[in-house]
Amino acid sequence: MSKGQKLLKRAKKIIPGGNQLLSKRSEIFLPGQWPSYYKKAKGSKVWDLDNKIYNDFAGMGVTTCILGYADKDVNNAVKKAINNSSMNTLNSYEEVELAEKLIDLHPWAEQVRFARTGGEACAIAIRLARAATGKNVVLFCGYHGWHDWYLSANLKKNSLDNQLLPGLEPKGVPKTLKRTAYPFNVNDTNSFKKAVQMFKGKIAAIIMEPVRSDPPNMQFIRNVRATAKKIGSVFIFDEITSGFRETIGGYHLKLKVNPDVAILSKAMSNGFPSSAIIGKKSVMDQAQNTFVSSCMWTERIGFVAALATMKKMKKKNVVKDLISHGKIIKRGWLKASKLAKLDIKVAGIDPIPQFSFNYNNNDEIATYFIQEMKNSGFLANTRLGTTYAYNKKIISRYLESCEEIFEKISRFIKSEKSLPLNGPIRHNTFKRLI
Numbered sequence: 001m002s003k004g005q006k007l008l009k010r011a012k013k014i015i016p017g018g019n020q021l022l023s024k025r026s027e028i029f030l031p032g033q034w035p036s037y038y039k040k041a042k043g044s045k046v047w048d049l050d051n052k053i054y055n056d057f058a059g060m061g062v063t064t065c066i067l068g069y070a071d072k073d074v075n076n077a078v079k080k081a082i083n084n085s086s087m088n089t090l091n092s093y094e095e096v097e098l099a100e101k102l103i104d105l106h107p108w109a110e111q112v113r114f115a116r117t118g119g120e121a122c123a124i125a126i127r128l129a130r131a132a133t134g135k136n137v138v139l140f141c142g143y144h145g146w147h148d149w150y151l152s153a154n155l156k157k158n159s160l161d162n163q164l165l166p167g168l169e170p171k172g173v174p175k176t177l178k179r180t181a182y183p184f185n186v187n188d189t190n191s192f193k194k195a196v197q198m199f200k201g202k203i204a205a206i207i208m209e210p211v212r213s214d215p216p217n218m219q220f221i222r223n224v225r226a227t228a229k230k231i232g233s234v235f236i237f238d239e240i241t242s243g244f245r246e247t248i249g250g251y252h253l254k255l256k257v258n259p260d261v262a263i264l265s266k267a268m269s270n271g272f273p274s275s276a277i278i279g280k281k282s283v284m285d286q287a288q289n290t291f292v293s294s295c296m297w298t299e300r301i302g303f304v305a306a307l308a309t310m311k312k313m314k315k316k317n318v319v320k321d322l323i324s325h326g327k328i329i330k331r332g333w334l335k336a337s338k339l340a341k342l343d344i345k346v347a348g349i350d351p352i353p354q355f356s357f358n359y360n361n362n363d364e365i366a367t368y369f370i371q372e373m374k375n376s377g378f379l380a381n382t383r384l385g386t387t388y389a390y391n392k393k394i395i396s397r398y399l400e401s402c403e404e405i406f407e408k409i410s411r412f413i414k415s416e417k418s419l420p421l422n423g424p425i426r427h428n429t430f431k432r433l434i
């Protein structure tokens with residue numbers, strides 16, 4: 001057993017669920033075989049506890065590290081901040097610089113608040129929207145974190161099942177929150193209309209991502225935006241995953257649709273914890289009327305890392321690389337599937353490309369793919385986030401391995417033999433771990 005798997009066994013006894021993030025669970029990738037823990041990482045390379053080296057084509061830190069792991073420029077800025085004290089009785093001046101920078105990048109926004117994680121930033125935005133409108137109900141599309149306001153949607157059975165993460169349990173969420181958050185489906189005007197009708201006069205906020213796996217449907221987005229305005233609800237773009245990939249800032253800059261509030265995180269600071277809620281003064285200023293406050297939101301590293309990340313993105317035209325790497329990878333998957341005569345579907349914006357197998361035993365095939373990619377020296381998944389740290393050579397090597405493994409999968413499918421897995425099939429959702 002690898003050192004990582006041994007440690008995970010110990011961890012599961014004292015850390016319920018094994019770690020803090022569902023999407024990082026080893027069971028989501030390769031149960032019993034995933035390296036699970038890292039010693040160090042640089043660029044796109046990761047060293048596990050047994051000193052095995054992998055190239056990361058599995059998301060680069062849940063799509064946070066757009067510049068690469070341990071980026072020299074961001075790390076130097078952070079190290080300087082640490083040497084000059086990252087915590088203090090006084091505020092770090094960089095928070096004002098970053099707020100000004102974000103307003104500069106998003107001229108429709110007038111004010112900014114900072115937090116540390118995406119989910120809590122969503123919770124702040126929802127609180128401010130409810131305070132600004134005096135209404136309770138939130139209409140949402142997609143995933144927006146673990147907080148009560150969101151999970152309460154599943155008090156009505158399985159409401160979240162069409163919203164990226166099926167199977168989320170709302171145990172512990174007060175039952176009195178039932179019917180305070182209600183989903184609509186992406187690019188589905190009827191489901192949106194129905195939700196608006198159902199909660200007429202009670203809707204505080206409408207929150208969605210500007211883009212996820214499907215290309216944005218501009219008519220749908222414009223309609224949601226216009227409806228929010230008409231019914232006096234706060235329109236929020238959750239840009240936690242979409243931001244800082246095709247633009248320096250929110251993806252909505254590309255769509256030319258301005259929300260009332262936008263939430264940024266993840267790639268903004270190349271993996272250092274930070275999130276920002278940016279928005280119109282009429283909503284943001286509610287932070288003076290309702291209590292949102294936290295000690296660690298004042299800590300310096302997130303601000304400094306975000307400023308350094310944006311500076312480098314601009315200087316090196318990082319967006320161009322993130323997009324072109326993604327295009328090459330998508331083309332490569334399609335070519336590999338054609339050669340192997342495998343039925344796959346490719347989707348996602350170019351910097352966060354994804355594919356899915358189109359068979360009855362998709363999870364089994366995906367597990368085999370991840371297993372074999374790992375044996376070829378890649379941390380892999382069926383979805384990834386591109387990074388500036390990739391180069392043509394490593395992408396070619398990755399795609400060569402994809403071709404070989406797609407070919408093997410195809411042979412097994414044709415022969416109707418089961419795939420030779422060295423462990424259980426991966427999980428595709430939230431469930432208790434044994």
Ligand SMILES: Cc1ncc(COP(=O)(O)O)c(C=O)c1O
Pocket residue numbers: 117118119120122142143144145209238239240241265
């Ligand atoms: C769109 C979206 N919203 C919210 C979140 C939650 O962010 P965090 O995991 O930082 O709390 C995520 C995380 O993946 C996300 O993709």
